[in-house]
Amino acid sequence: MTKNEIFENNKVISDETTFSQLYQKPNSKIAGIPLFLTFNNWAKAKIDSTHQAIQNPVATSPTYKPINQKGKSFWQHGISNFLKKIGEPPVIYDPLKTEKSVLRLSYFYFNKGFFDVKIKSVFDTVGLKKGRVNYYIEPGVAYTIDSVSTEIATVVLDSLYQSTQSNSIIKPGNRYKTEDFENEKNRITTLFRNSGAYDFQPNNVSFDIDTIQKKNKASVRLKIGDYNYQKQDVTVTEPFKLYKISDVRIFTDYSAADAKATLTDSTEYKNFKLVSRNKLKYKPFAITDAVFINKGGYFSDTKTNLTSRYLSNLKIFNYPSIIYEQDKRDSTAQSLIAKIYLTPKKKYSFGQSLDVTHSNIQNIGISFSPSISIRNVFNGAETLEFSGRANVGSSKDFANPNDVFFNASELGVDLKLNFPRIVMPFATEKIIPKSMIPSTLITTGYSTQKNIGLDKENFIGAINYNWTPKTNRTARFDLFNVQFVRNLNPKNYYNVYSSSYAALNTLAKNPSYQIGANFYDADGNLTIENGTNQFINSILTQAVPSSVTDYSTVKSIAERQFRLTENDFILATNFSYSTTTKKDLADSDFYLFKTKIESAGSILSLFANATNLNKNTSNRYELFNLEYSEYIKTEFDFVKYWDLSREKVIAIRGFFGIAIPFGNSDNIPFSRSYYSGGSNDNRGWNPYRLGPGSTGGINDFNEANMKLTISGEFRFKILGSLKGALFADAGNIWNVLDNTVDPKATFKGLKDLENIALGTGFGLRYDLNFFVLRFDLGFKTYNPAQNKDRRWLKDCNFGQSVLNFGINYPF
Template identity: 25%
Template structure:
């Protein structure tokens, strides 16, 4: 067979295999190929008919077998797998996980579907509509057709709320302004149901704890005018008195050591602690009473409301100390309309020890493994403080980069202490369910870069974390200290420093201290939104107060040292903005832009290496090796193969990424992407011509494109990307676009340009 005819042969084979699906049907059965819904009639507009048709199509059941270009590959795979001999193995997996059983026409109930469509049409205000159902058979396949003829839609003429003087009627009337039922809107039963829920939510905020939507009646009067209705909202006559009564809070009782399964609790008089408006029953005295003052939003004589109810539960859960949180309200045994609030809290085990073996990747194309030993105490000082101490060790190797062989060995330890409050002379009342926290971190890491050098790093920070809402989060480190000290610098690396003096910055002793602040906004958890955003802004102010008070000025030779090490003085700002656009099905367009800049003054002439910007790699410009691009049009690539590739850094960064993501099959998803960006220096560097930021920065952007697969295993996402450059900033002006040189058939081109990345998780 001629190769040029192969695609046609393959297409024909697919069609034949698709048709052969009907061979496997049981005797007398037909393959159901789907339903067509037609909405017709002259009493409704074209726009109304189109909207109604789109809604009705989603209601028809069952759904036919999935098709691609008219073929049914999942059904074919199901038939191809045959009957597995046991409930495991490849055939069983192929049939049950990849394949899809045939949808038979015998599963279709025409009359039931017709009634569903009829009811939906009537409930949407098209009273007295008509509908019919029929089927068509072609060979061993059958389809259904439903025709709906809606009458003219009824509109809302008036919405009437109660106007008497009872407590419940007055409360109902006050909810009218935000009613979902609007005059001149079409009658819609679903909106009426939502209105009952809305009213119930509003009443819960006004003390009506025992009220629920079923106590509301919305009467429809369709006799008031031609194709118009009046809606009368009222409370049902048999509504219990409890539901019509607003309640206030009386006693607040907390059981912080409650055992699940107890039908009743008995309080030892010695275990009862009175603290402000709370009664705490804790025989083991596990917790300091003040932690509940920060979590429980109700106070004695407060009017019950659902917001404070849920807020309290969320805060108790977010302590991270309790395994179960249960809440109960009971009518108080006292004069007046009062509720007693009970909180039953089951603590998690106080101490735990965990051993983890991790696989990891990073932006420098290094892949490796790490062993972590974590010890934690969830109530270190009886204030729900979380103390964690961890020890770690790991190995990282570069499997697809020019630094292959220059492996990284690392080990260290870190201690974190988190208080569920602000350890500060000020207070911060967050309206969210997340309690503001204070965090203290101390850490040490020893890193050995084989054949190059070793580096010891000591870190410490003290700061505050708080969430303004589900979308907004703040992190303020009052101080963040980093001290880095090199060891065991090899002759190879010293020789490289003679060739490239900037490599010496990597092994300089560094002392960085000062406040940092970051703000994060995201609404990506809102699955119903078509457009979602993520933004993180960070500012790093290192050594500013110390530099200003000491008069440090490196340009004049007035360098100030702390512990015989010059401290860094700079301002660094970085912005990371992401936008996600949901498309049809499970497809998505994800975009990101990163803009950052660092400026040194006073005691520093250059940004410390670990605080500079880098670009390229698995989570950045995927068509270029990690940290190999820039700065500017400077080319740092070594002349010899397998020679050590230095990490290039800069003071300014601009990066733009766009990625189209779509589901291919089952757990496999695909992506097409394009990345662009570069880094630059603020000042001239004679050893790096073209590195300084200028008004030509756009002409110095590196651009790459590629495609990838994502394997979504639910517990992790394994990502593979294959990318290639389409613009190289280090080439001469006028020759930087290299799209005309793309040649996938050329082995030398592939070796020089194709970059394979493997990573865990999405790049952004």
């Protein structure tokens, strides 16, 4: 069988959902070619019997080779088995599966309201021993809802339903859809159970559909009977009750292995009763703040689930168990006792991890991270974590005169203190209610890097607040985010940034720019650092006269050196927000949107102005002998997936970011700037090798303060866990509103969008379930660094291609 075709009212349709109803599908194709069927056909069916049919040579001949051995040789037996393993046998037409497909299509259309649908199948031959199945569908006219009536036996439930009838999914005039009835059943169940109907279940809802003497219309009757249950082998029927919570009891140190242990401690706090086998180890509010089940309130599934979620988020208990029991003290039998069983995790826990990593900087890295967690530090469900990290890595981008494979290393320690609430000197419940599961995280850390480059010390500290405004939405506010970066080896700058040195050294070899033999080595090259510094000083002070162009070049190199070797002090405040429709890891039809705004240095400038702080010779403020950075930065990141079924997915990503310096700064710190290229960006270029603008990546680490990226992928299954992808990445970086003067690197208007680079290519991905190994080959399809008549496809060849290795998908 080579093809399925579906005709609706004699018109071909290609709706994937409709095709998914078919039981038998033809062999898979790539670009219209049944490649894996071809592999199967190349394999010899019975390789041994083929050789048995050949007349054997005389056994006594010195060239005689046993047939069985020859039949199992690699080139014949081995390759055939391999082709069979990766190939697909031909799909043989099965009339029974066609009949089942017709029946399933009938159900499919019936559920969409086409009660009079007519479907027939026809098998057509299209060649020797080949055929296709055509399905002809005449759906007829879809039925619509004529009227909706109700028959709800329990008065209190009927009242609840009538009060929310406007929210009903089933309304007169709508087309009949089976899924609408299922959704309405779930809506009603959620409504009743969140209003106290503890005994109510979805199977208590039924619908009567009447189409008699109605043309293409259906009358719907919603029926909900009274509550039926068994009592001593007798079926009892009575109206549903709305239950209230009479008590909330929290068992703070429950153990299933010792469930009958005597409870020795008990505390009443805000209508909650906390009990434990030993002395209570928690401040009551730390537990009760996580409980949404209130004494005197109605039973609610939503409050139960929210309580479980919040208690789990405390990270000091195992997943909680919440059960309800009828309160026998209530003569009306309409009260429930909520019992919450909490099993504490160990106060101390130790962990360690050994990771192999890959990034846009490190080709390969090996890191070891030990950690210790201390729970309930101040008896308020806080968690304190100490962790360390040791990393060695290899990077071809670092200066490496001794050709050492592991040429980078990092040692660091971090401390994190998490509070399961907003820690502020004033109440925040009205702004961020506890239903948003807020938390406060205080972090600090120190690391030192040795990378045969500038080497760095990095100090960080932050106070941030996290909460979830709604399901699948997150918000974060960093009240303070402090970073201090100290360069340990600035004298090594020109060993690291070799392109800057090369440009400087070329100028220094000009006989008219000679600055003295003691600043050159035996080969006539500038020495690092005395020679380079002396040459720059001579040109900029005009001790050695130079042309305007050469002066500008040297000045640009010197400014870049100063910016990348100066120590950075950043005090920032930022807010980030994300929302997604993704349901789980397997979801392939969703969108994700993230945005962030950051302001740095403004608080320090207010302080400097208020205290009349003096400015330095560069007309800038200093704190601790450091010029602090001042800028505002904003980012927008959007990802969208479309599931085309049959493991085919289209994914796109758009990103825009800009950081504008002002006040105390005329540029952005390297750690806060943008770069382009690499395995998670424009894959036609190596990281830091694209841009800014049309400069052609002339520096070693090219960065700028504005970035625009748009990427798209078509992902498909090749075989089993092996996936493929075709991709296109467009984007670039530019300097804007800073001290960069190179017109090729700056963004002056929409016309500069012609310098957006385009990289295209294909990739292979292997899904290991817990992560994906990814190999992408990118080509420079449109290169803005070239002259305008040579930008398209001139660098689109294997010699200029870039092989990217990554973990998981790029977006």
